[in-house]
Amino acid sequence: MEIKTIGVIGAGTMGSGIAQVAAEAGFNVIMRDLEEQFVQRGLTAVEKNLARAVEKGRKSQSEADAVRGRISGTTRLEDLSEADFIIEAIIENMALKKELYEKLDAICKEETVLASNTSGLSITEMASATKRPQKVVGMHFFNPVPVMKLVEVIKGFDTAAETFDLTMELARQMGKEPIAVNEAPLFAVNRILVPMINEAAFVLMEGVATAEDIDRGMMLGANHPIGPLALGDLVGLDVLLAVMETIYHETGDSKYRPCPLIRKLVRAGHFGRKTGRGFYSYT
Numbered sequence: 001m002e003i004k005t006i007g008v009i010g011a012g013t014m015g016s017g018i019a020q021v022a023a024e025a026g027f028n029v030i031m032r033d034l035e036e037q038f039v040q041r042g043l044t045a046v047e048k049n050l051a052r053a054v055e056k057g058r059k060s061q062s063e064a065d066a067v068r069g070r071i072s073g074t075t076r077l078e079d080l081s082e083a084d085f086i087i088e089a090i091i092e093n094m095a096l097k098k099e100l101y102e103k104l105d106a107i108c109k110e111e112t113v114l115a116s117n118t119s120g121l122s123i124t125e126m127a128s129a130t131k132r133p134q135k136v137v138g139m140h141f142f143n144p145v146p147v148m149k150l151v152e153v154i155k156g157f158d159t160a161a162e163t164f165d166l167t168m169e170l171a172r173q174m175g176k177e178p179i180a181v182n183e184a185p186l187f188a189v190n191r192i193l194v195p196m197i198n199e200a201a202f203v204l205m206e207g208v209a210t211a212e213d214i215d216r217g218m219m220l221g222a223n224h225p226i227g228p229l230a231l232g233d234l235v236g237l238d239v240l241l242a243v244m245e246t247i248y249h250e251t252g253d254s255k256y257r258p259c260p261l262i263r264k265l266v267r268a269g270h271f272g273r274k275t276g277r278g279f280y281s282y283t
């Protein structure tokens with residue numbers, strides 16, 4: 001099956017990054033969000049990244065214009081009917097995702113693959129809301145999408161080998177390096193990474209070390225590019241908490257309990273970089 005048009009649902013940090021790399025790879029992209037202001041914010045994020053690439057000499061102005069020209073924004077879900085492949089990057093809420101997948105199943109062409117960028121929710125459960133579970137797959141990008149090379153491709157219970165292979169190939173065409181993962185809570189990478197950030201929050205909460213020293217420790221002692229607390233702020237503490245809750249509930253294992261400090265910060269509306277405050281302040 002030839003993919004020409006990719007539909008991206010959700011124009012947030014992940015959705016806009018995915019739209020950008022898809023357009024850079026030559027695909028036409030239709031990016032959809034619920035409100036015009038969200039669509040515009042996503043398009044502005046892409047434009048900023050492209051302007052920076054031109055400034056740095058990585059792209060010519062005409063190349064950047066061509067990439068931008070391949071992305072259109074919409075609030076109408078029906079506009080995705082012409083997409084050959086859908087990448088969903090909406091909020092991590094299974095009920096909302098299932099409602100969306102049911103609608104997409106009715107709107108999209110029969111052969112269209114529905115891929116989720118979820119950080120760890122069940123692909124099988126999303127697929128159960130459709131009549132095409134063999135065409136539902138996980139395609140998990142990493143933040144910031146234009147920079148990070150990895151895509152986890154996740155096989156749900158009924159995902160067909162053909163769908164899986166197509167998604168692996170698409171990830172390569174988008175300039176990424178895919179790894180193959182069987183469905184399990186949080187997949188492979190977040191299963192390791194997110195509990196590490198959660199543990200760093202416990203170390204901070206217990207007063208074992210300051211935020212700066214925890215992060216410096218992991219950068220200097222384990223060669224991480226940024227420390228775990230700074231990474232939590234980058235990913236978003238709201239996302240992180242939702243991801244920890246998923247693995248905690250799915251496994252019932254107390255080793256995955258979310259750190260109360262993360263819960264408290266989220267309740268206070270301090271989600272990290274995107275709200276200007278998380279473990280650190282960004283002013």
Ligand code: CAA
Pocket residue numbers: 049052056118119141142143144145146147148190193225226231235239
């Ligand atoms: N979009 C596009 N490009 C970006 C960017 C963004 N949001 N953020 C940074 N970059 C680019 C910068 O433009 C810069 O490129 P140039 O040098 O060509 O200008 C380059 O990345 C390096 O950026 P900086 O010099 O500003 O900062 P840095 O050296 O600290 O690198 C980083 C930034 C690449 C994000 C680095 O800190 C890093 O690798 N951090 C770890 C990221 C990580 O672990 N991500 C996974 C998160 S977990 C996840 O995503 C899964 C999930 O489901 C929760």
